[in-house]
Structures are given as structure tokens and as C-alpha cells.
Amino acid sequence: MRTYKLNIVYDGSRYQGWQRQSTTQHTVQGILEKTISEVTGRSTQIDGSGRTDSGVHAKGQTASVVLPGKVTEIDFCARLNERLPEDIRVRDMSLVRNGFHARLNAKGKKYEYFVDTREKPDVFTRKYCCHFPYKLDVEAMEKAAGYLVGTYDFAGFTDKKEEKSTTRTIYDIIIERQAEKIRIEYYGTGFLYHMVRILTGTLLEVGTGRRSPEDMLKILDRGKREDAGFLAPAHGLFLKEVCY
Numbered sequence: 001m002r003t004y005k006l007n008i009v010y011d012g013s014r015y016q017g018w019q020r021q022s023t024t025q026h027t028v029q030g031i032l033e034k035t036i037s038e039v040t041g042r043s044t045q046i047d048g049s050g051r052t053d054s055g056v057h058a059k060g061q062t063a064s065v066v067l068p069g070k071v072t073e074i075d076f077c078a079r080l081n082e083r084l085p086e087d088i089r090v091r092d093m094s095l096v097r098n099g100f101h102a103r104l105n106a107k108g109k110k111y112e113y114f115v116d117t118r119e120k121p122d123v124f125t126r127k128y129c130c131h132f133p134y135k136l137d138v139e140a141m142e143k144a145a146g147y148l149v150g151t152y153d154f155a156g157f158t159d160k161k162e163e164k165s166t167t168r169t170i171y172d173i174i175i176e177r178q179a180e181k182i183r184i185e186y187y188g189t190g191f192l193y194h195m196v197r198i199l200t201g202t203l204l205e206v207g208t209g210r211r212s213p214e215d216m217l218k219i220l221d222r223g224k225r226e227d228a229g230f231l232a233p234a235h236g237l238f239l240k241e242v243c244y
Helices: 028-040 073-083 138-148 195-207 215-222
Strands: 002-010 046-048 057-067 088-096 108-116 150-153 167-178 181-188 237-243
Touching: 002 028, 028 046, 028 057, 028 073, 028 088, 073 088, 108 195, 138 167, 138 195, 138 215, 167 195, 181 195, 195 215, 195 237
Parallel strands: 057 237
Antiparallel strands: 002 057, 002 088, 046 057, 108 181, 108 237, 150 167, 167 181
């Protein structure tokens, strides 16, 4: 038996997220498992680095898979991509040590969120940016982001309360203006359910002056979801990279 790491890209627009579900065939993991099973001739499951929500995209999702023997990576990827829908691609794969697990061995993740601030959304990127037609104070947003960097209990920034632990570490948040668009990059050990999208909505509210940068401290301290900002739409979010 050999273990392989897959690097995967996908447009999540028409999928019900990454994780396989018994109620739908429209998940990225489910489609990949079906395709790999067709190529190998045996039922095969994969382990992803983590979930992405319905409508969220990935430039750098990873998964691990155990195959019965050694394969030629380039040929195997080509056979998968011939069968996969056009909005899912296995970019490459590599042989790794047995026991490697895409989620358990991950050291960190990077997400990107894109915001279009023009009056009317860009025709060509409207499906991959949150349209937010307001003037944003990027300096205030950067100040607010600074309060979020570190190890904290992020209970106020998740919609799921059943987590065993809501403590996470954010290493960095980069906010940059790209003409009339804003790109926000998050780098941390891992992120809670809806956490990146809630962080983004809260930072955007800081950018419009609706709340102050110091509100971040109150949200972290109280741990109440109602204190944080709105849930930014899924289509502006990309899983950029999983770090090992």
C-alpha cells in the first residue's frame, strides 16, 4: 500500500462544499472519490485537509489517499482529470510516507477573500468577489486585524458552538488594496466553521466606520457571535494553501 498527497483546485460555485454527504452527490470530496474509484477499480476514500463550505473555492486544497501499489503520478493525474468535471482538477500528486494524513499533519492554512468595492460589480470577477460598494478605510481594518493576530478563543467568530475547542492561532492577516478591489489573506493554524467569513464581515464593518478597530477586543473577550459582524458571502473565499 502506498500513500499519496493530492493537490487539488476547484471552483466551488455549484458544489455543496468539500465534505462528502449522504444526501447529495454534489460535493468535491464525493466526486473525487467516485473518480478515483473508477480509475483504480476499487472503492477508495480520501482524507482532505479540512472542509470548505458550500460555494467556497480552492486554489490549494490537499488530500491524502492510500492506493494498493505504486502509480505513475503524472499518468494517474491525467486519467483522473479526463474524468473529472471541468471545475475540479488534481493539479499534481506525490508519494509520501505511509501514515501521512492531509488534515492531521497540516501545520497551517492560508485563505484569501476578495472584495469588489466599485459601484457595479466587475463583470468578469463578480462570481469570485463579494460586491461591497462602500469606501473602505484600509488603515482602520489593518489596525483591527492586528488585534486578531495571536492565540485567542475565537468563539465570537464562529456559527458552530459544538466545537471541542474554539482556541486558534492566527499568524498574520494581510489587507491590500488592488485598484477598486480589496484582498484579505488569513494565515493560521486552522479556522472554525464560518470563521474567515465572519472575520471578513467584521473587518468590512470596521472599514465603513460602523464599528471601531477596538471592537475586536470586546468580541474576543465576550465570545458572543452576535457581537461580531455579518457573514461574508461564500463566493469571495478561496482556500489558498495548506502548509505542512
